[in-house]
Amino acid sequence: MARDFRSYMARRLLYTLITIFLILTFNFLLFRVMPGDPFRIMVPKGADDLTREHYMDHYGLDEPLIVQYFIYLGQTLTGHLGVSISKFPGSDVESILGPYLDNTLILAGLGTVLSIFVGVFLGRETAWRRGKMADRIGSAFFLVFYCMPTFLFALVLLMLFAHYIPEWPIRGSYGDEYFDLDLPGKLWDRTIHTVLPLFALVIETIATFSIITRSSLIDVLTEEYMVTAVAKGLRGRQVLRGHAMPNAMLPVVTVVAMNVGWIVSGSIMIEIIFSYRGLGVLTYEAVMAQDYPLVQAIFMLETIAVLIANFLADLMLFRLDPRLKV
């Protein structure tokens, strides 16, 4: 029996929402079963017991766990993600996340888009030219950059640009004058600050997507229905675009969805090397500072991003793969 797209989407949405709820609960419990007193970090040298009690009271840490849980759920659902206790004491977590999220969206967002387009294109072309010189060189290129540690490539880039193009910015997501520039100026400023980390980030993901696309497409090209497509008179490129690629995209879509989480967290080395403050760096600093509200919010954000990506991937697969409709 053919499945209706809307019921499929509703079912997936429900699963996603249940998963988000479970993750929120897990997220809450995780940091409360870890050792250490979260508020101690706020009181560096000298606070006495009375001061520590004030902290407990101020942040609601003296409430029973179940009360803390419902407060947490209520605040999260109303968009209040809590108050930072140590990384940015007193600041609302949602206002902290903003600039870091911007940077990550630019770096990881552009990186993902670029990786998909370039990676899929290169994978398709090398698969189409399988066994020829372009394929061999392309495959070698993919393997090298797939295996090369991202941080190494980033460090080499930093050193090269610092040495040979001293005017090129090697740190930060924008320059000193950013807020005083007009829109084209801002775009240019962002661009020149993003080029190096973006390049360092995408080189590996391009290789990843190329390899997956290539191997997936090669599998599809050897299917019998490809012979049918040729037999009915389609030209090579028409077969590729109309019949091979849609089928070859199935594993690529899955991998892209899985990569969303990796790109956000996996870009941390790139962010550190170029002092480009995105969610990766914020996660690291929040964990080191034991800033539980902040860490909770970041984990929640990243988890939801991965879940949404998987939800979208499910929808795309439903469109791409007719077998799911049965």
Next chain:
Amino acid sequence: MKETDAVSQGKPKTSSFIRSVRAFFAGVAVLVLVFSVVPTNPTANADASVTTLRIGMIEPIDSLNPFIGVNDNAYIFYGLVYDFLMCVDEDLNPAPNLALSWNVVPDALPLGSVWQYNLTHNAFWHDGEHFDSEDVVFTFNYQIGLNWTDMWAYQPYTVLVDSVEAVDEYTVRVHYKDFQGNPAPASYGASMMLPIVPSHYWSKILPSAAGFSHTNPRPLGTGPFMCTDQTYSEFLTGDRLILYRNPNYHGFTDFGWDIKFERLILEFYLEPSALVTDIQRGGIDLAELSPPHYKNLVDWLADKSTQPIGIDNSLKCTQYSKEISICMTDQSGADTNLLRLDPVVRQAMAHATNKTFICDAIFKGYAEEGASIISPISPYWFWEPSTAEEYYFSVEKANQLLNDSGYNLWTDDHKYRKSVPGLTFQWQDKTYTFPDSKVLEFEVVVEAELYEDLEVYNYLEEAWAECGIKLTPRVVNTALWGAIVYGGYFDLTITYWSGDPDPNYLVYIQSTYALNGWSENWYSSPLYDENYTSSLLEQDPVKRQEYIRNCQYWDYIDAAFIVYCYPHGCHAWRTDHYTGWGDWKAHPGRSLANFWSANPLFFDLEPVVGNEPPIALLDNVAGPMGQSLTITAYAYDGDGDEMTYKLEFGDGANETGTVPSDGEISATHAFMNATTYSMELMVYDANSADAASAPATIIGPGGNAPVSNLRLKPDSFKKLSAGRDIGFAITGKDIEGDPVDIVLEFGDNAAPFDDSFSDTDSGFETSTSHAFEKDSDYTLVLNATDGHNATVVTLVLAISEEEGGTPWMLILGIVAVAAVVAVVAVFLIRRKRAGGREEEEIRLP
């Protein structure tokens, strides 16, 4: 069906879907980019052309609120924005700031219990409000009495403040007390190092919020630099904090302190090597570096003396010290080992610690061996043990102490010591008895975030094992470390302390009054406390010095803190961007670490605007006494500026004048004695100067003059880069016309250039060229002999990196990647060939 129809039937669904996916992602990309550049605050007022001082740091500040932030960079920030009553001058003495003067009120008893501070009339808050005594009264009242617990940040200063009163609009009096609450003299009244905050802002903030959670989004001070509406956003982003010069700064009116640049930016780096790279290439003006990265920079600078980078590593003016802390409470829990309370055990630990090794190996030599909690940066208060008192490094001595005190049993593997059954010792007024034998084993709590502490622990574990003391690590994060240490549930830990130049702050934390609060070793000693309280009350600095040193003596003797080193601050700065850095070793208060407001460094820094310093060449001269000789010289200025010069002949006479940017100087002078005079030439442009010296060799009757007016001059002082053929002109003369041989050595092991001249009384001239292979400093030596005497001219050339030269790193990188790609490609081709034909046959299309 036509082919086109087939295609159109086969394609539409999937291709339109893929197109829509592409469009979606392209849309996302554009949206991301557009949203990211929408200004979050249009009110910022930066100007791209303003002069800016950029300071590079690793650790971002942890709060904009001066009652919450704790890291050093946060204090540096507060010191830029806020003023204190007094500041610390370049020699670490208290100096006037908001308080122009202060004195003990003579008619208030006991004498010294009330201090009067006479405030400036010229200070304004950054929002334009006038500063007066109410702000000072508010600042103190905000942090004392019932608020004292909430306002923890400056407790060592406020703990003994009883009350504060405004005598008039610009005069305040602070009443001090003792720990019993009675009026008492305060010896530290001239060092109240806490920021003064505006009452019109902070009075709206409850102390419980001020001390815990208030973000203080736009810090409002009276200091030399101001925040903007953008500051909070910058703080959250963590890239940088941009501060602007305060045009109404009271320091200019009161003391002539002026900031000569418009903007100061604190730039925060995540990667230390990027920070080093930026100081090397001039991306920032001042950087604070870790010892390993500082060492890298020093090594890089070793053969590049002309690099415009100044460096300093010297003791921190914050009295920074590192210590092993031994928990002195016996309420530390059953898991801990109370044998640490035995003075002999602690003395053995101190003897077994090689402080020299720690300084050299872990701090790369950028540290000095420690003694007491007050650093030698404050020599007046610093105390160090005499030879008889010193716990000098000696494993033998440590073993002997333990052997003689009942720790001469060993574990089965004979690695660690055990106490004899029934061991008894006394600490303070308590006697401790251990009926059973107990292993000399201690747990050390180490903060995971502090890499150097981990290294020190690793060293201690190995070193102390040599005298039978077993250490086990407990590596925890900072939060847990605080819980353990401030709870007193530990054996040993590794920690640090710093404080202002007055000793009050640092001696407080070792007193009994700091238990359950600031104490990190739970040390409590009546003898220490007696000296500490005496030091608080003592107005005579000599007697106070004695009490303070006594405190350090007891702290050292009891060995509850084993202070192993005083780490240096490691800084680098650009001398081509700013002048006025000064000598940080001689004047440690000029260091960036001087965060007690009004750092004198910032008032002396002057931006260098596109100036190249001049270059002077002075030729030697030789001739008979009493005759007028022609002295020749050359001056060059890369900016094309006209220069002034002063030529001193070495006999008391001199000549001054002006010279064009690429000009010759010629002067005549008669020397009256047959001797060698030392001539000196100084040339000045508007901003800088250069000096050169040369001998004037004067001969008597019958003497033979050496080669005169000998000059070695490159064809240009610009673009002296590696790989370029640099031309050299050599000129001179011999007044007797003797044949002259010259030899020029280039200083790079290349074959020397030589030439000979026969007709020399009217002058000789020759030229050569040479290319230096790499960037470095080269000393060229020109030797000219006339058969009687030799004349030597040296010229030091700084050869810079090849401009626009071959980017070898880039080429190497590309070649390496290409080679790897080629190898993998060959591998794939071979594998493909071995794959057989079957796959080929079914391959489509």
